[in-house]
Amino acid sequence: MVKIIQTDQAPKAIGPYVQGKIVGDFLFASGQVPLSPTTGAVIGETIEEQTKQVLSNVKAILKEAGSDFDQVVKTTCFLSDINDFAAFNAVYETAFNETFPARSCVEVSRLPKDVKVEIEVTAYLAD
Secondary structure, rough: OOEEEOOOOOOOOOOOOOOEEOOOOOEEEEEEOOEEEOOEEOOOOOOOHHHHHHHHHHHHHHOOOOOOOOHHEEEEEEEEEEEHHHHHHHHHHHHHOOOEEEEEEEEOOOOOHHHOOEEEEEOOOOO
């Protein structure tokens, strides 16, 4: 069974995709960038501000799926500048209660709307 996850508490998809899908016991959430769920505008100028907004968007999708950051098993993080790695990590780790997921973090040449960060998550829902 596949269930589409959609919430007004996270930005609408800006392309041909959905915010997330539950497949079996897993949530696969599309990458989130620092957009306001209400206006679609980029929130924040610094990596810290943008990461905080991205995590807020991810949290809303997790909540809609009946989950939270403790259930996240894998993240993929995209940074437009790997020099932001330490500052990004300082904000990123606040979302997790020492139940850190597996993670990949890479620098990319460009992200949608020229933001500094994008995060996608996979969460296990069967606890």
